[in-house]
Amino acid sequence: MSQPESFPGLHAWLDTPLGRYVMAWEEARFDTLVADIFGYNAVQLGVPEFDFLRANRMPFRFKGGAGQVLVETDYAALPFAPASIDLVVLPHVLEFAANPHQVLREVERVLVPEGHVVIAGFNPVSLFGLRRKLVGECGAYPWHGQYLSLRRLKDWLALLSFEANCHVSGCFVPAMEQQKWIERLDFMDRAGERWWPIGGGVYIIHAIKRVQGMRLIMPKWDRRTRSRALAPLIQKTGRPSKGCSQQTTTEKNFGRD
Incomplete structure (x- = not known):
């Protein structure tokens, strides 16, 4: 019996030509971002079919959520101790979660001070976002999700004392399902990275949990x-x-x- 999936429609879409195109771009960017993040424990929440921690060198790396994972969990109630995880990778969870605010709060809770979170999401300010508008909320995965803009996500992270370190967007090709059109329009990726770098269909943002240190105030003695x-x-x-x-x-x- 196969294990249940958190977002079954999304997992099926990832096996389409457009889904494989998106995942190929994300895998390359995740490899670059997580390679130099050090610590002891790293967890990937969501999209268990792909290993976004493969380039990381922490001694304990595992997947959580639903499906082919080591730890089955609700994203809004993580079964980890506070300040126990050094890196959380969150691919395409927030836009489909019932309560994305709570998911981020849980990520902040389990991360150690100066811990890292790397989030991948669909960009509403893009051709993918336009496809979502045309399809509407009744569409299939991934078009009915509540896409979060980079600006909005940065505001949420700042409220939880995260500092956005860097972000990148990609997949500028229109959201077409045919492989031949994706290949013919691949020149748009090069043009988009140069002329419209924030308009990719997907984005990845890296943020660090900042904890303000305490300063002991001593009395001023004569x-x-x-x-x-x-x-x-x-x-x-x-x-x-x-x-x-x-x-x-x-x-x-x-x-x-």
């Missing part, structure tokens, strides 16, 4: 107050040992002033 504060410590210390004789002498000088 010389007299400081000597009174050190006096009990000097009395308790008594006769100094050889290893800290210089430090105790200094403390006594403070006591005399």
Whole structure:
């Protein structure tokens, strides 16, 4: 019996000529982005048919979600301890999730400070987005998803204390299902990367979880107050040992002033 899939229509579409064209571009970009991200634990959530962590060198890499995965989980309730994951790869989950905000909150929870998330999504400001508008919400995967613009996604990430490190878009060919037309129009990829770099059908964004450090604020003591504060410590210390004789002498000088 086959395992259930999170988005079964999407998985079937990925095996079409257009889906393979998209996945080929994403695999190449994921390989570049995750290769130099270091840590101990990395998880891929979504699209288990493809290994987007293959270029990463962390000792423990696994897939979560539904289907051919190591850990079956709901994306909105991840079964991982807080601050336990160094890298989360999130391909095409947010635009089809019932609550994408909660998915991102869970990703933020399980990531360590300075942890990384790499997200792939369909771009509404593109020819793919135009195809989605024409088909409408009643269309099949992947056209009925709630596509998130890069600007909107960056706002969501910023609210969760993520810092967007870089992003890239690709797949400028119109959303045609025939392989021959994808091959004939491949020149649009080169033109799009040069003249309209934010208008690709899909995008990938890399963000880092930032945690603000605490700064201890000390009272501003004057010389007299400081000597009174050190006096009990000097009395308790008594006769100094050889290893800290210089430090105790200094403390006594403070006591005399």
